Amino acid sequence: MTTTDAPPAPPRPRRRPGDRIFAGSATGAGILILVVLAGVAAFLVSEAWPAVVAPAEDIPGGDGLTAYIAPLVFGTLLAAVIALLVATPLAVAIALYITYYAPPRLATLMGYVMDLLAAIPSIVYGFWGIAALAPALVPFYGWAEEHLGFLPFFAGPASVTGRTMLTAGLVLAIMILPIISAISREVFGQAPALHREAALALGATRWEMIRMAVLPYGRSGVIGGAMLGLGRALGETLAVALVLSGSGGITVNLIGQSNPSTIAANVALKFPESTGIEVNALIASGLALFVITFAVNMFARWIVNRRADFSGAN
Amino acid sequence: MAKRIDVSDLDIYYGSFLAVQSVNVSIEPRSITALIGPSGCGKSTFLRSLNRMHEVIPGARVEGKVVMDGQDLYGSDVDPVDVRRQIGMVFQRPNPFPTMSIYDNVAAGLRLNAKKMRKSDLDDLVERSLRGANLWNEVKDRLNRPGSGLSGGQQQRLCIARAIAVEPDVLLMDEPCSALDPISTLAIEDLMTELKERFTIVIVTHNMQQAARVSESTGFFNLSGVGQPGRLIEFNPTEKIFSSPDEKATEDYISGRFG
Numbered sequence: 208m209t210t211t212d213a214p215p216a217p218p219r220p221r222r223r224p225g226d227r228i229f230a231g232s233a234t235g236a237g238i239l240i241l242v243v244l245a246g247v248a249a250f251l252v253s254e255a256w257p258a259v260v261a262p263a264e265d266i267p268g269g270d271g272l273t274a275y276i277a278p279l280v281f282g283t284l285l286a287a288v289i290a291l292l293v294a295t296p297l298a299v300a301i302a303l304y305i306t307y308y309a310p311p312r313l314a315t316l317m318g319y320v321m322d323l324l325a326a327i328p329s330i331v332y333g334f335w336g337i338a339a340l341a342p343a344l345v346p347f348y349g350w351a352e353e354h355l356g357f358l359p360f361f362a363g364p365a366s367v368t369g370r371t372m373l374t375a376g377l378v379l380a381i382m383i384l385p386i387i388s389a390i391s392r393e394v395f396g397q398a399p400a401l402h403r404e405a406a407l408a409l410g411a412t413r414w415e416m417i418r419m420a421v422l423p424y425g426r427s428g429v430i431g432g433a434m435l436g437l438g439r440a441l442g443e444t445l446a447v448a449l450v451l452s453g454s455g456g457i458t459v460n461l462i463g464q465s466n467p468s469t470i471a472a473n474v475a476l477k478f479p480e481s482t483g484i485e486v487n488a489l490i491a492s493g494l495a496l497f498v499i500t501f502a503v504n505m506f507a508r509w510i511v512n513r514r515a516d517f518s519g520a521n
Numbered sequence: 522m523a524k525r526i527d528v529s530d531l532d533i534y535y536g537s538f539l540a541v542q543s544v545n546v547s548i549e550p551r552s553i554t555a556l557i558g559p560s561g562c563g564k565s566t567f568l569r570s571l572n573r574m575h576e577v578i579p580g581a582r583v584e585g586k587v588v589m590d591g592q593d594l595y596g597s598d599v600d601p602v603d604v605r606r607q608i609g610m611v612f613q614r615p616n617p618f619p620t621m622s623i624y625d626n627v628a629a630g631l632r633l634n635a636k637k638m639r640k641s642d643l644d645d646l647v648e649r650s651l652r653g654a655n656l657w658n659e660v661k662d663r664l665n666r667p668g669s670g671l672s673g674g675q676q677q678r679l680c681i682a683r684a685i686a687v688e689p690d691v692l693l694m695d696e697p698c699s700a701l702d703p704i705s706t707l708a709i710e711d712l713m714t715e716l717k718e719r720f721t722i723v724i725v726t727h728n729m730q731q732a733a734r735v736s737e738s739t740g741f742f743n744l745s746g747v748g749q750p751g752r753l754i755e756f757n758p759t760e761k762i763f764s765s766p767d768e769k770a771t772e773d774y775i776s777g778r779f780g
Contacts, residue, residue: 401612407574408612409633
């Protein structure tokens with residue numbers, strides 16, 4: 208005879224109040240960040256919409272929204288790319304020096320100095336850029352126009368104030384240097400002794416050891432740091448607004464008198480005196496910046512994950 | 522190829538701390554020399570001083586002589602990098618480079634030596650080294666996969682392949698089986714017996730049966746107390762060490778009557 212008794216219900220796990228409170232607050236925090244992000248996106252889209260549907264001649268410049276935003280997007284990307292190209296190799300070199308070459312005392316001191324650099328407010332960088340760096344670069348720009356003028360980057364005519372795209376890029380490079388080097392330093396320092404010794408035992412010199420065991424291990428960390436830096440460079444407002452004399456359209460001439468402005472600097476400079484549809488156009492440019500930053504982050508994640516098998520995390 | 526190593530009056534320091542005191546020993550070529558002793562007695566330190574790997578730790582230095590076939594490894598004009606290219610090392614935990622494929626792991630040392638090699642020559646050498654480490658049949662279809670995907674025993678044989686790929690004169694092994702299961706251990710021991718035809722092998726082990734199984738000579742390290750330097754108490758043919766050692770301390774240690 209078979210019985211078809213239902214199996215006894217599994218005992219309900221006892222829910223302790225502490226667990227419930229913690230789970231609830233953690234979930235709440237997780238949801239909150241999504242809500243904030245969605246709220247920002249919704250605000251940008253709804254406020255930008257009037258500028259998207261407005262007739263072309265109402266948009267500042269008179270040629271429509273695309274023509275208004277395109278040079279700003281270009282200027283934003285150009286300044287950020289210059290900053291990244293200058294800062295990343297330098298930051299990696301600094302991080303390697305601090306972790307593997309400097310005597311311990313000096314390494315600690317340099318670590319502090321780099322952190323201090325990160326704490327300087329961006330307005331100070333802006334002042335420094337406009338008052339010290341820009342004039343100092345003027346002679347170089349003249350020289351570059353004369354001798355490197357065949358490159359489109361140095362086509363000239365060279366700016367006499369030094370407030371060029373290249374100056375802005377260099378100021379940004381110095382601003383993002385600390386974050387990239389701090390993160391690189393962290394990951395380089397964590398490169399496992401096991402693998403460093405493996406390289407040394409094969410007869411690697413210190414540089415070869417770094418190339419075999421440290422750089423590949425730290426690669427994703429360096430990319431992550433660079434992307435954080437890129438995020439800061441893309442969104443940096445004050446320093447660029449002060450340094451860059453941005454008025455022109457799309458050009459790769461880095462030392463000329465007329466440079467494309469960046470989105471953030473343009474918003475900061477124009478917003479106070481804007482009304483009506485002009486405000487909507489500015490917000491539309493902000494939406495573009497939002498999308499760019501998002502895309503950059505996705506791209507960075509994709510790079511980091513591409514060779515996950517070889518990351519050393521398994 | 523396989524060379525002999527003569528160590529005389531070797532003291533090893535970490536900073537001002539004397540870790541190992543007055544070691545005198547001759548290590549024969551084409552044989553396996555085992556180093557046994559309790560933890561912290563300096564046998565690993567001694568092993569690492571043979572290819573100057575202990576210098577990786579700041580403040581580490583030696584006094585005395587280590588001579589390999591007439592070449593003083595601590596001569597003032599000797600670069601530790603060159604020493605390590607002649608004396609390979611296998612570590613306690615398998616440490617293939619996680620960011621490299623199996624192939625690149627084996628080729629790593631060859632590429633370091635900066636000889637420009639034809640791809641076909643490199644392929645041959647990688648295959649020969651993997652065959653030499655009894656790993657070829659297991660990995661030949663996945664040479665481009667990461668080495669970290671292999672089992673522990675396979676990873677350790679990969680590390681041995683990487684070490685023998687550069688044709689060193691001596692192979693040092695620092696407890697190569699302590700992280701492995703018995704079957705992988707047996708595979709490594711068989712491999713050592715094959716490799717001693719071509720290399721001088723020095724192995725540190727906590728496993729006395731292993732020392733008895735594979736080695737021709739055995740050295741017993743001990744220290745008289747915490748903070749005291751380790752010493753080489755006895756160095757004799759393995760048979761003698763495990764049947765009638767000269768020293769009472771050795772006998773106590775191998776028979777388990779160690780306090």
